[in-house]
Amino acid sequence: MIELEGLTKRFGAKTAVDHLSFTVRPGVVTGFLGPNGAGKSTTMRMMLDLDNPTSGTVRIDGRHYRELQEPLKYIGALLDAKAMHGGRSAYNNLLCLAQSNRIPERRVGEVLDLVGLTAVAKKKSKGFSLGMGQRLGIASALLGDPEILMFDEPVNGLDPEGIHWIRNLMKRLAAEGRTIFVSSHLMSEMALTADHLIVIGQGKLLADTSMADFIQRNSRSYVRLRSPQQERLRDLLHANGFVAVEAGGGTLEVDGATTEKLGELAAAHQIVLHELSAQRASLEEAFMQMTAGAVEYHAHGTDIHGGGDGPAGPRWGETFEGV
Numbered sequence: 384m385i386e387l388e389g390l391t392k393r394f395g396a397k398t399a400v401d402h403l404s405f406t407v408r409p410g411v412v413t414g415f416l417g418p419n420g421a422g423k424s425t426t427m428r429m430m431l432d433l434d435n436p437t438s439g440t441v442r443i444d445g446r447h448y449r450e451l452q453e454p455l456k457y458i459g460a461l462l463d464a465k466a467m468h469g470g471r472s473a474y475n476n477l478l479c480l481a482q483s484n485r486i487p488e489r490r491v492g493e494v495l496d497l498v499g500l501t502a503v504a505k506k507k508s509k510g511f512s513l514g515m516g517q518r519l520g521i522a523s524a525l526l527g528d529p530e531i532l533m534f535d536e537p538v539n540g541l542d543p544e545g546i547h548w549i550r551n552l553m554k555r556l557a558a559e560g561r562t563i564f565v566s567s568h569l570m571s572e573m574a575l576t577a578d579h580l581i582v583i584g585q586g587k588l589l590a591d592t593s594m595a596d597f598i599q600r601n602s603r604s605y606v607r608l609r610s611p612q613q614e615r616l617r618d619l620l621h622a623n624g625f626v627a628v629e630a631g632g633g634t635l636e637v638d639g640a641t642t643e644k645l646g647e648l649a650a651a652h653q654i655v656l657h658e659l660s661a662q663r664a665s666l667e668e669a670f671m672q673m674t675a676g677a678v679e680y681h682a683h684g685t686d687i688h689g690g691g692d693g694p695a696g697p698r699w700g701e702t703f704e705g706v
């Protein structure tokens with residue numbers, strides 16, 4: 384388990400991480416999401432004691448990272464895949480890490496096998512492709528067989544087979560009861576991997592929620608209609624208090640209505656429908672909507688939604704269930 388309490392990091396006048404408090408629990412994959420510059424890497428670095436917090440604390444199974452003896456046995460991390468010593472072979476890079484954490488040498492072979500690098504184990508890592516470097520970084524994270532694993536943008540540079548592999552690896556590790564914390568700026572990727580989400584924007588916590596709840600709360604649901612009598616249909620909808628927005632391709636979108644209600648209304652007025660479907664915005668859209676507040680805040684430096692007539696949904700600084 385990883386626990387953050389009031390974690391804050393300032394670089395001069397810039398607050399990169401702003402009073403973050405959340406808990407990363409075992410047994411699930413927790414996605415750590417935020418747009419570029421949101422403060423994800425800085426947070427992860429502080430979790431690993433690579434950066435000092437300005438204030439606040441991080442606890443790894445109740446202890447500060449510095450208090451962990453042989454930390455690789457508690458927490459493994461892939462932060463910067465290029466952090467390896469390029470002049471050393473993949474095997475020797477891992478061996479050095481293993482020796483400094485009293486991990487038996489046979490484990491080096493095991494993790495190289497696990498990440499599919501056995502064939503290039505003796506090659507210098509500076510010649511590795513980005514994807515091979517990522518795999519080597521993942522091997523180093525797994526070396527101590529830790530209960531907690533952190534991955535910063537692990538699919539970067541991986542080919543589709545590699546992406547599939549890392550997704551399954553993270554799920555398998557979580558199913559073994561480990562704590563898996565993975566950052567990404569891609570919601571679509573998280574949708575396929577994470578069970579729980581922590582979303583940050585401009586260093587602040589925007590959401591701490593299960594994936595299912597996140598989708599439920601943040602994605603807009605609407606009905607899409609297409610008709611050869613589009614104008615009549617639109618007038619009819621307006622006359623009945625619905626706001627129908629033209630969405631291209633001859634379709635209309637209506638918020639806050641059911642397909643049953645709209646289908647019956649059209650039928651009662653003998654309007655032919657070629658499409659009547661319930662739609663839900665994608666996770667990517669939900670994420671954009673949520674973090675749009677942070678971007679707007681950045682641009683205006685004031686209350687972004689003024690009179691409250693902005694888009695429905697979460698806003699900058701607003702809290703969510705579980706936050």
Ligand SMILES: Nc1ncnc2c1ncn2[C@@H]1O[C@H](COP(=O)(O)OP(=O)(O)OP(=O)(O)O)[C@@H](O)[C@H]1O
Nearest residue numbers: 394397399417418419420421422423424425426568
């Ligand atoms: N050493 C530093 N000195 C000054 N500012 C920094 C430093 N490290 C990070 N920052 C700033 O802090 C903010 C958060 O950066 P961070 O790299 O943690 O974000 P991120 O969410 O990981 O973004 P990305 O997805 O682009 O990696 C950014 O505005 C960044 O410019």
